[in-house]
Ligand code: TYD
């Protein structure tokens with residue numbers, strides 16, 4: 001059956017063999033006292049690509065399976081070919097399983113990326129059983145599968161790319177990588193709305209899940225770790241697509257602020273935490289009279305329901321009338337910020353646009369806003385302030401609850417606020 005009779009979705013049924021209880025040929029596990037379990041020790045393989053090492057939490061862990069997802073054309077094959085080259089140049093044999101492209105196409109990409117590939121092997125095999133046969137011959141120290149949607153197991157009836165095939169193949173690659181203690185990278189295509197069931201269904205199987213964020217037409221490419229069994233989640237790697245592949249971005253804050261128009265209303269600089277790293281971004285808002293019977297609300301890079309909540313708070317607590325206004329909110333540069341600390345700059349940008357008054361371009365803002373208009377403390381205040389100082393900002397407007405700071409800071413004026421009225425006064429709105 002292609003369609004599930006219960007939920008009416010297509011291609012969600014998974015073929016599984018029925019194994020009678022007690023007939024399992026191999027014992028499936030053993031029980032140990034907690035104290036007798038050995039500690040897991042591993043040495044990370046540094047790629048010396050600082051952004052890639054960062055998203056992985058400090059380098060590649062041998063025996064780990066990394067899923068790299070993203071829209072078609074965003075740069076997945078480029079990134080992993082570059083990483084394969086780094087490993088290959090240092091003597092690791094890398095098997096690159098390319099079900100999507102011919103070896104010649106890969107070589108064409110490799111030429112742009114100045115790949116020498118002294119220990120790189122390309123296989124265009126798509127049948128997983130034969131991929132493992134190849135692997136037995138080559139004995140790779142790392143495996144790249146481009147993409148998991150194109151491999152299939154002969155043991156299953158369903159078509160390649162179906163959920164059953166994807167799951168089965170991913171499990172087999174997982175076993176392969178654990179047994180040989182080598183890292184495996186699986187590429188998975190995701191459509192913009194994330195509907196493609198495939199890679200999402202693998203998230204719980206693999207050790208690390210990385211996703212390319214943003215859209216493929218912008219030059220900066222963001223890779224986020226949404227899950228990491230060996231390191232912190234939510235780390236962000238920031239790259240720029242050049243004619244020679246993905247280059248690491250040294251100073252993300254200056255990149256994200258590079259196209260900022262100063263002294264324009266509706267723009268507030270926010271210091272966001274992306275994993276453990278502070279990044280300055282511009283929060284933009286446009287409030288304009290609506291031409292529709294119901295006003296439009298659009299949010300890019302921030303949660304739309306958070307925007308609605310903050311607009312309702314402004315109406316109720318500060319007496320704004322936004323009913324007849326369209327409100328557009330955008331985080332410049334394609335970054336998405338999910339943390340509550342983005343509330344205050346968002347409110348600032350909306351009010352600035354509403355009143356058509358600019359906020360000083362030398363001010364940065366962060367803080368959570370509660371429903372009563374109170375401003376709440378956020379995490380990592382000190383780290384955010386240091387980034388602002390480093391980038392030459394002169395004022396920081398932040399929650400009073402974050403004071404006192406662990407160390408005194410010099411070179412920036414700190415204005416602490418505890419409710420929205422105080423905040424608006426502090427930024428001159
Ligand atoms: P690709 O890595 O093939 O995307 P994916 O595997 O995610 O589908 O390529 C992404 C885009 O990057 C493609 O449109 C071409 C472009 N590109 C460059 O701009 N510079 C380069 O050096 C390379 C290799 C690709």
Ligand code: MG
Nearest residue numbers: 076077100146
């Ligand atoms: Mg590709």
